[in-house]
Amino acid sequence: MYAVIDLETTGLYNKDRVIEVAIAQLDAAGRVTATWETLVNPERDLGLQDRHGIRAAxxxxxxxxxxxxGDIASMMLGRVPVVHNIAFDSRMLASEFQRLDLQIPDLAAYGVCTMSWAGHFLPGAGRGLEACCAAYGIENDHPHHALSDVMATAELFExxxxxxxxxxxxxxxxxxxxVATWPALETGRAESVHRGNGETSKSFLSRMVDRLPVVPDPPQADMYLAQLDRALVDRHISATEGEELLRIAADMGIDRTTATELxxxxxxxxxxxxxxxxxxxxAECADLEQVAALLELGAEAVDAxxxxxxxxxxxxxQRAPSHSEGATSWSSQARSPRPRTTGASASSRPDSRSP
Structure with missing residues (x-):
């Protein structure tokens, strides 16, 4: 019935590569019936290792x-894709198949995005998988491990x-x-290779992006900002990457003015x-200043x-509210007492991506 998929990648752009993939097949009730996972040799550097925790060895x-x-296509065939941030995984998976001169269905065209549907089932919850799972009391022991994220997404979807x-x-x-057509390829060509379950350290920015509030307008804003989360974690956006990020925004219908406000x-x-x-x-001040610079906002934006x-x-x-309690979306809220600062100045086709 369903196939939950998650990818870990060297980055978020089409030039980047998949380095880990996990898939869980679910029945109509959302129960897991089969899982598959493997590391993938990208034949290049691994990108931001502090995020995904995968080492070259x-x-x-x-x-x-x-x-x-072949194994990926076989696991996905005939099933409704379920992904947290389907726009990203769909694009990255398609890029890998395109390198093999193969086409796959657009997952976002007939799949369920648990990030987008959070606004319906978890009003006001954060967009990150961690925040959505926390609202339901779902544990994810190893965030950014593909199988762990898949199992957490599967439970969230259930x-x-x-x-x-x-x-x-x-x-x-x-x-x-x-009727979605996947390439007919040989399966079982390679044994799966798994990694250890070591914890990965998380910087201030890495921790905070999981808790940033939902942005309800425009509707595609959260999908764009989720790409931004990934782009900024390593505190570097090259000129080429910046142009690619703008293209991603354009593909989502977000113009430069809207992007600047976001x-x-x-x-x-x-x-x-x-x-x-x-x-x-x-350290936090330096992060804020660097993010502002990368987003071309100017030094005064941090002070503001x-x-x-x-x-x-x-x-x-977001503060990981319970499901019954609800949460607050991107809005101005009174906060007290006033904190002090140090080191800084104050189509006709069914669309499942959003309800």
């Missing part, structure tokens, strides 16, 4: 993507199914899944998160964001 013996392609009732709003998508809101939310303990330390945060008028980050 671990992928040396892993199969290249072409040797996994909760959506329960809340949706006997006929979920994406029920019609199964007909599209049945960037300002993004920085404002980070400033509020930095001030949550009442102090902005030097911190002043708004100190005054209690910035966006409120």
């Amino acid at each position: 671990e992928v040396l013996s892993a199969p290249t993507f072409d040797r996994n392609a 909760r959506y199914l329960r809340d949706a009732g006997p006929v979920p709003p994406w029920a019609a998508l199964s007909a599209f899944a049945q 960037h300002r809101g993004y920085l404002a939310a980070l400033a509020v998160a930095a001030l949550e303990d009442g102090v902005v330390n030097e 964001a911190l002043r708004a945060a100190a005054a209690g008028t910035g966006p409120t980050p």
Whole structure:
């Protein structure tokens, strides 16, 4: 019925490569019936290792993507894709198959995006998988490990199914899944290679992007900002990457003016998160300044964001509310007491991506 998929990659652009893939097959009730995972040798550097935690030595013996392609296609065939941030995984998976001169269905055209549907089932929750799972009390022992993220997404989706009732709003998508054409490739060409379960360290920015609040307008804003989360974690956006990020925004119908406003809101939310303990330390201040520079907002934008945060008028980050309690979306909330700062100045086709 369903196939939950998650990719870990060297980055977020089409030039980047898949380095880990996991898939879980689910029945109509959302119960896991089969899983598959493997590391993938990208035959290049691994990108931001602090995010995904995969080391070069671990992928040396892993199969290249072409040797996994048949297994992926077989696991996805005839099933409705379920992905947290389907726009990203769909694009990256398609890029890998295109390198093999193969075409696959557009997952976003007939799949369920658990990030987009969070606005319906978890009003006001953060967009990140961690925040959505926390709202339901779902544990994800190893974030950014493909299989762990897949199992967390599967459990999140099962909760959506329960809340949706006997006929979920994406029920019609199964007909599209049945006719979606995947390449007919040989399976079992390579043994799966798995990594260890070591914890990965998370910087301030890495921790905070998981808790940034939902942005309801425009509707595609959260998908764009999710790409921004990935782009900024390594504190570097080259000129080429910047142009690619703009192309991603354009593909989503987000123009430069809208993107700039989203960037300002993004920085404002980070400033509020930095001030949550009442102090902005030097490392957090440096992160905010670097993010502002990367987003071409100017040094004064950090001061403005911190002043708004100190005054209690910035966006409120998510605090992993319970499902029954609900959460707050991207809106200005009064916060007290006033924190102090240090080291910084104050189509006709069914669409399942959103309800």
